[in-house]
Amino acid sequence: MSSKSVYVVSLGCPKNRVDSEVMLGDAGAAGHRIVSEPGEADVIVVNTCGFIESAKEESIETILEMAGHKGEGRCEELVVTGCLSQRYPEELAKEIPEIDHMFGSGDFREVIKVLNHKGARKELPILGVSETPAYIYDHNTPRVITGYRHTAYVKIAEGCDRPCAFCIIPKLRGPQRSRTIASVVKEVQDLCAAGTREINLIAQDLTRYGVDLSDKPTLAQLLAALEGIDGLHWVRLHYTYPSAFTDELIDVIANSSVVAKYIDVPLQHIDEKMLKKMRRGHSARITYELLERLRSRIDDVVLRSTFIVGHPGEDDESFAKLCEFITEAKLDHVGAFPFSTEEGTTAAMLPHRVPDEVKLERQAELMELQRQVSRAKNEARVGHSLEVLVEGISDESEYLMQGRWYGQAPEIDGSVYLSNCEAQIGDLVQATVTDGSDYDLAAEVVAGPAQ
Numbered sequence: 065m066s067s068k069s070v071y072v073v074s075l076g077c078p079k080n081r082v083d084s085e086v087m088l089g090d091a092g093a094a095g096h097r098i099v100s101e102p103g104e105a106d107v108i109v110v111n112t113c114g115f116i117e118s119a120k121e122e123s124i125e126t127i128l129e130m131a132g133h134k135g136e137g138r139c140e141e142l143v144v145t146g147c148l149s150q151r152y153p154e155e156l157a158k159e160i161p162e163i164d165h166m167f168g169s170g171d172f173r174e175v176i177k178v179l180n181h182k183g184a185r186k187e188l189p190i191l192g193v194s195e196t197p198a199y200i201y202d203h204n205t206p207r208v209i210t211g212y213r214h215t216a217y218v219k220i221a222e223g224c225d226r227p228c229a230f231c232i233i234p235k236l237r238g239p240q241r242s243r244t245i246a247s248v249v250k251e252v253q254d255l256c257a258a259g260t261r262e263i264n265l266i267a268q269d270l271t272r273y274g275v276d277l278s279d280k281p282t283l284a285q286l287l288a289a290l291e292g293i294d295g296l297h298w299v300r301l302h303y304t305y306p307s308a309f310t311d312e313l314i315d316v317i318a319n320s321s322v323v324a325k326y327i328d329v330p331l332q333h334i335d336e337k338m339l340k341k342m343r344r345g346h347s348a349r350i351t352y353e354l355l356e357r358l359r360s361r362i363d364d365v366v367l368r369s370t371f372i373v374g375h376p377g378e379d380d381e382s383f384a385k386l387c388e389f390i391t392e393a394k395l396d397h398v399g400a401f402p403f404s405t406e407e408g409t410t411a412a413m414l415p416h417r418v419p420d421e422v423k424l425e426r427q428a429e430l431m432e433l434q435r436q437v438s439r440a441k442n443e444a445r446v447g448h449s450l451e452v453l454v455e456g457i458s459d460e461s462e463y464l465m466q467g468r469w470y471g472q473a474p475e476i477d478g479s480v481y482l483s484n485c486e487a488q489i490g491d492l493v494q495a496t497v498t499d500g501s502d503y504d505l506a507a508e509v510v511a512g513p514a515q
């Protein structure tokens with residue numbers, strides 16, 4: 065079998081990125097060459113996102129851009145995978161005939177068949193999309209970690225069984241399916257043996273981990289099993305669900321030596337009426353109690369959340385309540401997204417639509433309130449001592465390095481700009497904060513890399 069060169073574009077969320085890394089792992093394990101430029105590839109794979117309108121547009125633009133490498137370029141086969149091909153396989157095949165093969169969000173391990181195929185392109189079917197995605201990788205699955213070696217995402221479960229009105233993900237990613245604790249522990253051990261220091265745990269809903277497994281392991285038990293792994297420094301929790309925090313889970317986070325005191329918990333809204341319309345399955349009281357429980361039992365806990373503005377039914381009063389909450393709750397990191405009508409969701413049928421311009425005004429207003437909260441928190445950190453994971457030369461100045469403290473997740477939160485830093489990428493240094501801005505910190509290194 066002659067080896068082929070392959071280029072993978074990974075769009076959307078870190079869960080999709082893990083799938084892309086598995087596709088690269090399969091390609092590498094089969095002897096194919098992974099290239100970093102589409103122009104050098106025999107086969108181009110676009111791993112798409114289909115979550116909301118803007119993501120769908122970006123995916124289609126990227127497919128068309130990559131299709132440009134066929135014909136005069138070296139590319140022989142264009143493959144599309146992920147959520148957009150899971151959602152619109154027939155439409156894509158009709159609209160973009162340059163696509164040679166399409167796989168769903170749970171079928172990406174079929175891509176290797178395209179790479180290994182010797183015969184004519186047309187011998188393989190165009191569509192390889194399972195109606196209900198059911199796959200999840202494990203510790204034996206080949207995977208190429210893209211990006212820095214010192215930080216990696218580990219998917220502990222895929223899919224979602226919750227009924228949130230605005231969300232198409234259960235239809236795109238299928239029902240919840242979890243990996244075993246043993247499999248996750250083995251993967252984390254292997255990653256840390258290869259130099260990873262920070263593990264970002266991901267799923268559609270981290271807090272429902274294990275509910276689908278016969279022995280019903282819990283997230284708390286999984287976190288406890290990650291204690292003591294050589295080289296592991298931070299375990300970060302992404303995509304938790306507000307009404308699913310047990311006392312056991314909070315205690316494990318509070319007392320753990322590796323779980324970063326950082327919790328990402330999408331709240332979406334705070335107004336009772338909106339939580340009902342969104343079918344979030346819990347009241348605002350649960351949210352207030354959760355913040356109280358987390359802050360009273362986890363020292364210096366850092367909280368990230370996301371909110372949807374302009375969901376059908378959101379009037380000025382509901383939005384005012386959300387603004388008040390942002391100012392009062394003083395969350396550390398917030399993302400706000402304008403509601404996107406996604407056919408196939410229950411919210412797509414709801415009345416009382418909010419005009420697009422109002423959605424954008426509300427998004428801007430909410431993010432301005434949060435900017436003020438974030439700045440005040442960062443300014444209050446001046447003089448504090450932080451442990452910082454060094455990530456490279458700063459994008460602000462060649463005389464500065466940059467990194468993140470436990471309160472900053474990769475790719476979505478700000479950075480710490482480091483002066484007096486002699487350390488290497490992946491090192492952990494001690495630094496004193498000298499300045500705080502809207503989303504970033506400046507700090508001076510006072511102690512070199514932890515040995």
Ligand code: SF4
Pocket residue numbers: 224225226227228231232233234268269305
């Ligand atoms: S929990 Fe998250 S992924 Fe699941 S339906 Fe709700 S918003 Fe979507």
